[in-house]
Amino acid sequence: MKRYAKDYTIEELMATIISREMKKSRNGFIGTGTGGRTYTLAVGIPLAGMSLTRMTTNPDMAILFSYKVNPVIEEMPSPDSLTSPHELMNWRCEANLAYDAIFMMAMRGEIDVGFGSAAQIDKFGNANIVAIGNYKKPKIRLIGCIFQTEHFALFNREILLLDHERRNFVEKVDFISGVGYLEGGDSRREAGLRRGGPDKIITNLAVLGFDEKTKRVKVVSLHPGVKPKMVQENTGFELAIPRDVPRTEPPTVEEVELLRTKIDPRHIMLGPS
Amino acid sequence: MMEKITTLEKASRLVRSGSSIAIGGFTVYRKPMAFVRQLLRDDVRDLTLLGWSSGIDVDMLAGAGGLRRVEVSYVGLDFLGLAPSYRRAVENGELQVIEYTELTSAARFKAGSMGMTFFPAKSLFGSDVLKHNPDIREFKCPFTGEMFHAVPAAKPDVTILHAPMADVYGNVVYLPTSNRNIEWDIPMAECAGKVVVTVEKIVDYNYVLSAPLLVKIPRFKVDAVVELPYGAHPTDHDSYYKMDKEHLRIYAEASRSPEAFKRYLDEYVYGPSDHWEYMEKVGGIKRMMKLRPAGG
Numbered sequence: 277m278k279r280y281a282k283d284y285t286i287e288e289l290m291a292t293i294i295s296r297e298m299k300k301s302r303n304g305f306i307g308t309g310t311g312g313r314t315y316t317l318a319v320g321i322p323l324a325g326m327s328l329t330r331m332t333t334n335p336d337m338a339i340l341f342s343y344k345v346n347p348v349i350e351e352m353p354s355p356d357s358l359t360s361p362h363e364l365m366n367w368r369c370e371a372n373l374a375y376d377a378i379f380m381m382a383m384r385g386e387i388d389v390g391f392g393s394a395a396q397i398d399k400f401g402n403a404n405i406v407a408i409g410n411y412k413k414p415k416i417r418l419i420g421c422i423f424q425t426e427h428f429a430l431f432n433r434e435i436l437l438l439d440h441e442r443r444n445f446v447e448k449v450d451f452i453s454g455v456g457y458l459e460g461g462d463s464r465r466e467a468g469l470r471r472g473g474p475d476k477i478i479t480n481l482a483v484l485g486f487d488e489k490t491k492r493v494k495v496v497s498l499h500p501g502v503k504p505k506m507v508q509e510n511t512g513f514e515l516a517i518p519r520d521v522p523r524t525e526p527p528t529v530e531e532v533e534l535l536r537t538k539i540d541p542r543h544i545m546l547g548p549s
Numbered sequence: 550m551m552e553k554i555t556t557l558e559k560a561s562r563l564v565r566s567g568s569s570i571a572i573g574g575f576t577v578y579r580k581p582m583a584f585v586r587q588l589l590r591d592d593v594r595d596l597t598l599l600g601w602s603s604g605i606d607v608d609m610l611a612g613a614g615g616l617r618r619v620e621v622s623y624v625g626l627d628f629l630g631l632a633p634s635y636r637r638a639v640e641n642g643e644l645q646v647i648e649y650t651e652l653t654s655a656a657r658f659k660a661g662s663m664g665m666t667f668f669p670a671k672s673l674f675g676s677d678v679l680k681h682n683p684d685i686r687e688f689k690c691p692f693t694g695e696m697f698h699a700v701p702a703a704k705p706d707v708t709i710l711h712a713p714m715a716d717v718y719g720n721v722v723y724l725p726t727s728n729r730n731i732e733w734d735i736p737m738a739e740c741a742g743k744v745v746v747t748v749e750k751i752v753d754y755n756y757v758l759s760a761p762l763l764v765k766i767p768r769f770k771v772d773a774v775v776e777l778p779y780g781a782h783p784t785d786h787d788s789y790y791k792m793d794k795e796h797l798r799i800y801a802e803a804s805r806s807p808e809a810f811k812r813y814l815d816e817y818v819y820g821p822s823d824h825w826e827y828m829e830k831v832g833g834i835k836r837m838m839k840l841r842p843a844g845g
Binding site for chain 1: 552577578580602621622623624625627628629630631635639641642646648649650651652655656659671672673674675676677678683696726728729730731732785787788791792794842844
């Protein structure tokens with residue numbers, strides 16, 4: 277019988293959700309990401325989660341960390357060295373691929389799962405990291421599409437990690453840089469995308485997915501202790517919450533132990549606890 | 550054989566107001582910053598910048614009013630977040646952005662290096678890139694009937710790179726420890742009208758003859774070579790030096806307001822008369838010793 281942990285952080289829970297999501301996946305891609313919270317969401321948590329997958333249920337899965345294949349997780353350099361390509365290059369791994377090899381792997385449809393975050397996501401899973409407000413005269417000019425468009429178009433599926441706040445979950449994104457299900461229904465397919473797209477959105481409150489027909493965002497499970505009202509209040513559009521919505525399965529004692537002692541003993545990936 | 554070695558001041562004259570340029574490196578990594586500072590001192594204007602993941606190079610040029618148009622997939626200061634001067638220029642409508650994605654912005658250089666007119670993209674369907682980038686056209690594959698998007702090949706007037714080493718004839722050496730993003734420096738040079746490379750060190754022609762595998766750009770693609778140790782400062786240069794985070798934080802803070810940014814430029818760009826005075830200004834050899842990466 278499974279023994280569930282009683283004491284765990286939200287980041288450990290999110291990493292565990294990812295670990296289970298990747299049970300049958302061939303590989304997962306993470307970018308090198310940016311600083312602060314975005315780094316924890318788009319890089320740290322997925323890296324810890326996939327490392328847990330490899331140690332528990334799916335040792336064959338390949339972690340694609342930018343150009344590095346399966347870096348030896350116990351030997352991760354210090355957080356400071358993540359901004360030192362020299363130290364990243366020297367971090368032992370199965371392969372340091374060329375940047376264009378990753379791009380071509382994506383074009384061939386060989387990247388299974390991508391991880392990312394966004395400034396805005398809407399009720400059909402469209403994502404925005406380009407501009408807030410009117411595009412021609414933006415209130416905030418953000419970074420630009422970077423690899424998000426390819427994640428959403430060319431990978432088999434995308435898993436997003438976001439802090440659950442109203443300003444992030446909007447009725448309609450101001451710029452579609454990651455193409456979700458556009459206007460819902462068949463519109464993604466009609467626009468020319470035959471595969472892929474957002475599959476799950478993992479937040480600090482819940483796991484979200486998409487209705488099979490309407491393609492609207494729905495709640496898949498609520499994290500332990502989270503009330504449906506709390507999730508709706510922090511979402512800027514009307515959420516489908518099934519009446520008998522399940523609870524997110526908490527991490528087991530063994531999973532928390534692996535995360536704390538083997539994968540992230542220095543709190544680089546999952547933040548200070 | 551013709552020598553390509555020259556001074557920063559002479560090399561920068563290859564770029565004129567109105568030129569299109571491409572700058573190698575990645576965000577705050579291996580950027581030819583000494584050359585960018587020289588462009589500012591030359592007061593070059595109305596540039597079109599072609600890039601993939603751009604950073605402090607674009608932010609500095611945007612803040613100094615040197616850019617008319619950028620064609621990029623990312624402009625940011627990496628771990629320091631958004632690029633403030635770039636952001637201000639775009640929000641004020643002073644700088645035109647032609648949106649690309651990371652794959653298409655980089656592959657444009659490859660299409661140019663192949664002598665092709667476009668790169669066939671399949672990642673753009675449904676995205677607002679198609680709404681706002683007027684240079685992309687849809688086309689049908691003559692074999693399968695599938696639809697794709699033709700992304701125009703990049704053909705910059707001048708490409709500027711910073712690399713580990715070169716000989717006086719312009720054979721450019723990258724190291725096996727150079728970050729893998731050098732993959733895009735190479736097509737960026739191959740597709741350009743003119744190529745300028747600044748290097749940490751000029752090596753003897755015999756070095757090149759004994760280590761030809763390390764030459765990634767041959768001399769006949771290169772128009773000017775300038776020896777500029779720490780020429781990428783304050784950005785990172787792989788095994789040579791880490792990024793100068795303290796200086797980058799000073800830069801990012803200054804970039805947040807036009808007044809502070811002008812003071813930054815006066816102090817670090819217009820004030821020093823050349824690269825050597827700049828190096829003294831930012832702490833000289835003592836400071837550079839602190840930037841040596843761990844692991845040798």
